[in-house]
Amino acid sequence: MQNREIAEVFEKIADLLQIKGEAIYRVLAYRRAGESIRALSQRVVQIAEESRLQDIPGVGAAIAAKIDELLSTGKMEFFEILTAEVPETLPDLLRVEGLGPKKVARLWKELGITSIEELETAAKAGKLQKLDGMGSRSEAKILASLEALGKRQYNRHLLDVVQPVAAQLLERLRKIDGAVEAEVAGSLRRYKETIGDLDLVVASDANELVMDEFVQFPEIGRIGGKGPTKTSVELVDGLRVQLWVQSPERFGSTLQYATGSQAHNVKLRELALSKGLSLSEHGFKTDEGDEILCSKETDVYKTLGIGWIPPAMREARGEIEAALEDRLPKLVTVKDLRGELHAHSNWSDGHASIEEMALAARKLGITYLVITDHSRSLGVAGGLSIERLWEQKAEIEQVQEKLGNNIRILHGSEVEILADGSLDYPDEVLEQLDVVFASLHSSLRQPKEKITTRFLSAVENPHVDFIGHLSGRLLGKRDPADLDVDVILNAAAEHGVGLEINSHTDRLDLNDIHARRAVELGVKLAITSDAHRTEHFDLRSFGVGIARRAWVTPESIVNTLPRSKFLKWLKSRN
């Protein structure tokens, strides 16, 4: 059983208990346990085998027993009793904006509504406004939320889609009279792999004016709520945006608050309390009622006596403890990347020539570039026959001669791991390539043992240098393959094979949790653009974002090595 599946059970229990009206802190305990399991880098199955379940934060005796029961029997009596009492589909209603557990419970008990469809029918029939405490406005709002919910295909958006929207909105906000500063916050600032809402913060003493102008922006489709300090809207394309406006002297605390994550903020506020301070977006309040204002975000952390925590780390995964012990890692940045190890050209499915790719890379300060076109069996992507592969080598040598020593172009391949676990080129071909990435693009739905074994045979091949986009997931489109990540990472560590963090925003693969696990196990990583166009080199910032979320330092990333050291590293492998 996957961690995600176990986490979902506990998150559902939390929803059901809350609808049932259970004590809130019991509900929160289940929710926290679910979130905590979701964020684990190790498999719960393994932790259970080692009888260490209660080491998981938020898991005590009661929840540990329920995990054990779930793992050994595939069922949980507590969950079954609960769903016999409260319909299992009710939590779906919580996704409707404006509906929380209390209202969902009333809809169920008083109108017998248990699904989104039934809610829509009842709302259209005007039945909701007849409930006590609900009026026609509430009903209209629910109908509008239902419509928005249906329009959104996916609830979450890819990073490279949201980032330009954010940049454009910020530019417009900065132009408003009285706007001193405008910054992006929320999950985009934390480089979470997908974005639910876009959060923006403006420093201004003219709150009302900024808000009035903001809701007039042409891309805004629907206003969800509007106040002097907080406004939420939905853009015509379905992206939800929240804007906070605070005076400049409170900008730092507001930016910190709006950046989250919520779990990080809760822990930070607990830390504040332990020091006799109350923390909110307005800043600190002492027990005597005096205020400590933070115009800069660093002031928030400084006041608590800890170092500034990079946004990517703010997920309540031990970063506050690390800050308290003064052992925050120095995270990798885009500037640290000296080489690009995974790029395609028009020899396979890329859109630019080798020379164009090399020139674009050189412009970005990249000093070594590995061209890794697809191998022969990947017909849809124009995979290279062995003959074509050698013709390509000749072109690389020509381009190298033409461009000189500012950039070194290496000949690699993204070699398909075939369905039987063998590689798409024979060993005598692989050994002549500078760099070999082994990736999997087909037969991703094989059973776990089979897929894991395929990766293991690739890792054990002495010519393989890196494994590309391990899980094969495409965010919003294709689930990750079912594989035993720990087994593969352990094998990679043993054979000195690197794992890729692929920067394409629909891949981001390894994800942050697996990347962190990889580093724990001593696996080297590569942050790659998997560029198919010259513009794709810019995607590296997203791969770096994932690495930072995984607490990765430059030392763990192979392509931070200066060129000479990288070449030496390659040689040592061959």
Add this chain to the structure above:
DNA sequence: GCCGTTTTCGGCCCGACTGTTTTCAGTCG
């Protein structure tokens, strides 16, 4: 239900906005 450099019991972050209320509960982040 979890947790403990004040605690094994009594806490558990904090504030904005909305709708339907005549002073606040519910929702959200």
